Amino acid sequence: MADTSHGTGGLTFDKTKRSLPGEINIFLALIIIVVIFEVLGQVLPYMNGQSFLFDTQDRFDSIFNEARLRIIILQVSIIGIIALGVTQVIILGGIDLSSGPLVGATAMIVMSFAQTELVNGNPNPKAVFDWAFDLPVILPVLVGLAFGAFIGAINGSLIAFTRIPPFIATLGMFLICRGIAQAWTRGQPVSFPTESYATLGKSMNPVFWFIGLAIVLHFVMKYTLYGKHTYAIGSNEDAARMSGINVQRHKVRVYMVASMLAAFAAIILSSKNLTAQSGMGIFYELYAIAMAVIGGVSLTGGRGSIVGTVLGAMVFGVIQSGFTYVKLDAFYQLMAMGAIIISAVVLDKMRQERATSRR
Amino acid sequence: MADVILETKGLTKHYGGVHALEGADFLLHKGEHVAIMGDNGAGKSTFVRQITGVEQRTSGDIIFDGKPVHFSGPIDAREAGIETVFQTLALADDLDVPDNLFLGREITKWNWLGPFRVLDYKAMREATIEGLQRTAVKIPNIRNTIQNMSGGQRQCVAIARTATFASKLTIMDEPTAALGVQETEQVENIIRTLKEAGEPLILVSHNMRQVMDLMDRIVVFRRGRIVADLRKEETDGQDIVAYITGAKTQPQFEGAA
Numbered sequence: 001m002a003d004t005s006h007g008t009g010g011l012t013f014d015k016t017k018r019s020l021p022g023e024i025n026i027f028l029a030l031i032i033i034v035v036i037f038e039v040l041g042q043v044l045p046y047m048n049g050q051s052f053l054f055d056t057q058d059r060f061d062s063i064f065n066e067a068r069l070r071i072i073i074l075q076v077s078i079i080g081i082i083a084l085g086v087t088q089v090i091i092l093g094g095i096d097l098s099s100g101p102l103v104g105a106t107a108m109i110v111m112s113f114a115q116t117e118l119v120n121g122n123p124n125p126k127a128v129f130d131w132a133f134d135l136p137v138i139l140p141v142l143v144g145l146a147f148g149a150f151i152g153a154i155n156g157s158l159i160a161f162t163r164i165p166p167f168i169a170t171l172g173m174f175l176i177c178r179g180i181a182q183a184w185t186r187g188q189p190v191s192f193p194t195e196s197y198a199t200l201g202k203s204m205n206p207v208f209w210f211i212g213l214a215i216v217l218h219f220v221m222k223y224t225l226y227g228k229h230t231y232a233i234g235s236n237e238d239a240a241r242m243s244g245i246n247v248q249r250h251k252v253r254v255y256m257v258a259s260m261l262a263a264f265a266a267i268i269l270s271s272k273n274l275t276a277q278s279g280m281g282i283f284y285e286l287y288a289i290a291m292a293v294i295g296g297v298s299l300t301g302g303r304g305s306i307v308g309t310v311l312g313a314m315v316f317g318v319i320q321s322g323f324t325y326v327k328l329d330a331f332y333q334l335m336a337m338g339a340i341i342i343s344a345v346v347l348d349k350m351r352q353e354r355a356t357s358r359r
Numbered sequence: 360m361a362d363v364i365l366e367t368k369g370l371t372k373h374y375g376g377v378h379a380l381e382g383a384d385f386l387l388h389k390g391e392h393v394a395i396m397g398d399n400g401a402g403k404s405t406f407v408r409q410i411t412g413v414e415q416r417t418s419g420d421i422i423f424d425g426k427p428v429h430f431s432g433p434i435d436a437r438e439a440g441i442e443t444v445f446q447t448l449a450l451a452d453d454l455d456v457p458d459n460l461f462l463g464r465e466i467t468k469w470n471w472l473g474p475f476r477v478l479d480y481k482a483m484r485e486a487t488i489e490g491l492q493r494t495a496v497k498i499p500n501i502r503n504t505i506q507n508m509s510g511g512q513r514q515c516v517a518i519a520r521t522a523t524f525a526s527k528l529t530i531m532d533e534p535t536a537a538l539g540v541q542e543t544e545q546v547e548n549i550i551r552t553l554k555e556a557g558e559p560l561i562l563v564s565h566n567m568r569q570v571m572d573l574m575d576r577i578v579v580f581r582r583g584r585i586v587a588d589l590r591k592e593e594t595d596g597q598d599i600v601a602y603i604t605g606a607k608t609q610p611q612f613e614g615a616a
Contacts, residue, residue, distance in 0.1 A: 224475045225467055228454075232462055235451035242449040243463030244434040253474060302453035 026296055026311040033315060037322035044326060052325055068321060070204065076291070076317035077210035078201075078269050079284050080310070083291040084210075084217045085261030087309040090292055091221070092254045093234040093301030094159060094166035099262035099288055101177035102151055103281030106266035108181050110144035111190040111276035114197040126191040128184075137196040141267055148263025149256050151177065156255030160248035174285070181278035191275040201272030209268055213261070218306040230254055234301030290337065291316050294344045298352070315340075363422075364389045364528055364559050365410070370419035372405050379405040381583045383419070387528070390557040392550070394570040397580035398603055403563050406580065407532055410561075411443045412436040424527055434463075440527030444517050444534050456501035456516055457487040460523050490523030493556065494549045511542025518549050521558075529553060530561045535569065547573060567596045579603055586612050 037052040050056065053065060060066040082099045089096045115124055117133035124133070151173060158169040184190075199205070221227035229250050232240040241247050265284075270276040295312025297304025319340065323333040365387040372380040380402045387393055395403045408414045410421060412430025421428050423439060430436040433443065450459050457480070466479040466486070487501055496515040498508070505513055514534055521529045531550075535543040550573050553560055564570050570577060571591065579587040579602040587602040587609045601607040 220475060223477055223480075224472070225465055225478060226474045228458065228465060228478060231453060232451045232458070235453035236449070239449040239451050239462065242433060242445075244437070245463045250474075302451070 021305075021307075022296055023305060023308045023311060026294070026308055026315065030311055030315050030318065033318055033322065037318070037325060040322075040326050047326065050325075052322065068325070070207075072314070072317040072321045073207050073210075074204065075320065076313045077206040078265050078272070079287045079316075080210045080291065080313040081206075081213055081265040081268065082262045082284055083288040083295075083309050083313055084213055084306060085258030086285075086288045087292045087295075087297050087304060087306060088217070088221060088227075088230055088254055089166075089258045090289070090297045090299060091234045091301060091304050092230050092251065093237065094251070094255070095170065095289070095299070096155065096255065096258050096262075097167065097170040097285050098151065098155060098173035098177055099258070099265075100281040100283060100285035101174050101181060102148065102259060102262045103266040103269060103284055104181035104278050105151075105177040105184070106144050106147055106263040107270040107276035107280045108184040108190055108278055109147055110140045110263075110267055111193060111270050112184070113140040113143050114193040114270075115190070116192050116194050119192045124192050126189065128190055134194055137194065137200070140197060141200075144263045144267045145260050148260040148266075151263075152256035152259025153252060155259065156252035159255065160251040178278075181280070184278070187278055189275050189277045193271065193274060197271055198274055199271070201268040201270070206268050206272060209264075213264075214306055214310050221306055226250075226253070231302055234303075236302075287316070290341045293341055293348075296344075296348065298348055299345065300352075362389045363387070364391075364424060365561075366420075366422040367406075367410070368420040368422070370406070370409055370421065371417045372409055372414065373417045378583050380409065383580075383585050385578065385585065387559055387561065389559055390554075391576065392554055392560045392562065392574045393576045393578060394574040395561060395563045395578050395580060396565070396570060396599060396603060400582075401580040401603075402583040403580050404532060405583075407443070407530055407561070407563060410436070411441060411530060437526075442521035442524060442526035442529050444514075444521070444529070444531045450505050450513060450517060452506040453504055455504050456491075456498060456519075457483040459505060459516055460487050460490065460520050464524075486523055487519075490519050494519050494552050496549060497545065509542065511538050511545050514538060514542065514546055515549065518546065521553070526558070528559050528561070530563075532563045533565065534562075535564075535566065543569075567599065570599075571596065581605055581608075584612070588612075 034053060041047045041050045041052050051065065052068070054063055055065045082103070086096050086099060112128035113132050113135055114137070115127060115133055117124060117127075119125065127133070155166075155170055155173055158164055159166045221230065229240065229245050232243070232245060233247055233250060237247060266281065269280060291312040292304065292309045293299065293312070294315050295304065295308035295310070297308060297312075316337075319337060320333060323330075323336065363386060365385070367383055367385040370380060370383040370385070371378075383402075383406055385406075395406065397403050405414075409416045412432050412435050423441070428439060430439065436443070451462060454462070461483050466482045467476040468479050469477045484501065491498060491501070494515075496519045498512055498515065505516065508516070518531070518534065535546050538546065547569060550560065550562070554573070562570070562574060575591055577587070577589045577591065577594065577599060578585055579589070579599065581603065586605075587599075587607070589599065589602075598607070602609070
C-alpha cells in the first residue's frame with residue numbers, strides 16, 4: 001500500500017471516507033433480474049413481445065407498467081414490515097421464527113376489537129366480544145402492539161436470561177402463537193371491521209407504512225445508540241459486554257421491536273383483507289428472513305442494513321411477479337426462491353472469507 | 360504521598376486452596392512506567408485482574424488516586440480511570456475505529472430519546488483522530504471496519520482507547536505477545552508517547568528487551584509473591600532472570616518465597 005499520509009504522526013485526515021456501500025451489489029442484482037425478465041418477455045415465443053417493466057400499450061402516464069410496479073411493491077410491503085424487524089434481530093446475532101404465527105394471532109386478537117356492531121343493518125355475524133364494537137381505531141392498534149411487545153419480551157427474556165438458542169425460543173413461540181390464533185375463536189374467522197380500521201391497509205397504504213417504517217428503522221439502526229449496540233452485540237458479544245453495554249436488556253428490546261413490527265404487519269394485513277384468520281402469515285417468518293438474507297444481512301450477526309433488506313424485499317417481489325409474468329407455475333417460484341436464498345448466503349460467506357484472508 | 364497513583368497493600372487472592380497472589384505491596388507513582396515480570400503462573404495476571412476489578416480480591420487494600428477502591432467489575436475500574444488492554448482484544452469486528460473506541464460510552468445528543476438517542480458521529484470521529492494523533496497510531500482509514508485490519512493495527516486501536524479517554528492509569532497485559540516485529544515496534548512507540556505525556560503505565564511482559572528499553576522500574580513476581588523491585592539503572596537482564604527463576608530474592612522480600 002502506498003503511504004499517502006501527510007500530517008502529524010502519519011495520520012491521514014483526508015481518508016475518513018467510506019468505500020462504496022455493500023448494498024450496491026444487491027441493487028445491481030435487482031437490475032439484472034429485471035433485465036432477465038424483460039429479455040425473457042421478448043424472447044419466449046408465447047409472450048408475444050410483452051414488456052415486464054414498460055408500458056407498451058400506453059395504459060399509463062409514465063413509460064412504466066405502473067400496475068405491475070404497484071403489485072410488486074404492494075405484495076412485499078406487509079412481509080417487508082416484518083423483515084425490517086427480523087433484520088435487526090439477525091444483526092443482533094439472533095433469529096426470529098415466531099413472526100409468521102404472531103401475525104396470525106395478532107390479527108385474530110386485534111380484529112376482535114375492531115369490529116362493527118351492525119353489518120348492513122344486521123348484527124355482526126362474526127362478533128367476538130359483544131361489548132367491543134365500533135371502538136376508535138387507536139384501541140385495536142394499541143392492543144395489537146401491546147400483544148406484540150408482550151410476545152417479544154418473552155422471546156427476548158428467554159434468549160437473554162436463560163441463554164437458550166434464539167432458534168429454539170422462537171420456534172417454541174412459533175407453535176404457541178399459532179395455537180393462540182386457533183384457540184382465540186376456535187378456528188372461526190373474525191370479520192367486518194370498522195371503516196376507520198379498514199382504512200389502515202386500504203389500497204396502497206401498506207406500501208406507505210412499509211416505506212415510512214423502513215426510513216424510521218434505517219435511521220434507528222444507523223444513527224442511534226440502539227442501532228450501534230445492536231451491531232456491536234452481533235459483532236462481538238463479549239466485547240460489547242466488556243465495554244459496559246447491558247447486553248441482556250438490549251436483547252429484550254430488540255426482540256420486542258421485532259415482534260411489535262410483526263404485530264403491526266398483522267394489523268395492516270387484517271385491515272387490507274377486512275378479515276382475520278388463524279392461518280394468516282403462514283411462511284411469513286421464512287419470507288422475512290429470506291428478504292433480509294437476500295439483502296445482505298449476515299446470519300452470523302453484525303452485518304447488514306435496512307436499505308439492504310428493502311432491496312432484498314424488492315428482489316423477492318420482482319422474482320414473484322416475474323415468474324407470474326413468464327407464466328411459470330408457483331412451485332417453480334418456490335424452487336427458484338430457495339436457490340436464490342442459498343446463493344445469497346454462499347456469496348456472503350465467500351465475501352466474508354475473502355475479507356478475513358486479507359488480514 | 361501526593362504523587363502516588365496506585366498503591367496496593369497486602370493484596371491477596373486465593374482460588375480455593377491455591378494462593379495465586381499473596382500479600383502484594385505495590386506502589387506506582389504518577390508518570391511512572393513499571394513492568395511486571397515473572398514466570399507463567401507467578402501471579403502477574405492475577406495481580407492485574409484484582410486491580411481492574413475483573414476478579415474480587417480475597418484480602419488487602421487497593422488505593423487508587425488517593426482513595427481506597429472496591430471495583431465490582433472492569434467497567435467500574437474504567438469509569439474510575441483505569442484503562443486495560445487485555446490479551447484478548449475486546450473489539451467488535453464489524454464496527455469501525457471510532458465505534459470501537461467509544462463502544463459502551465458513545466457521545467450522544469438528544470438524550471431525551473433514551474435508548475434511541477442519536478449518536479454524535481462527528482464528535483466521536485474528531486476525538487478519535489485526536490486520540491490517535493496523541494499516540495501517533497497509524498491507521499490508514501478510521502472508517503475501516505476492524506476486520507480488515509492487521510493484528511498490529513487492531514492492537515493499536517485497543518491501545519488508542521486509553522489515549523482517547525485521558526485515563527489516569529493504563530494497564531497492558533502482554534500487548535505484543537501475538538505481534539510481528541514491525542507491529543511490536545508500533546505498539547512500543549505508543550508506549551513511548553504515553554511516557555512523554557506523563558501517563559502512568561503498568562506493562563505485563565515477557566520481553567526483556569522491551570522492558571529494559573521502555574520501563575522505569577521492574578517488579579518481579581514469583582509464586583504469587585513480589586520478590587524484587589528494581590530500578591532499571593540498577594539492574595540488567597541477567598539480574599532480572601535470577602529473580603524470576605528464584606536464584607535471587609531481594610532482602611526486603613526475604614521469607615516471601
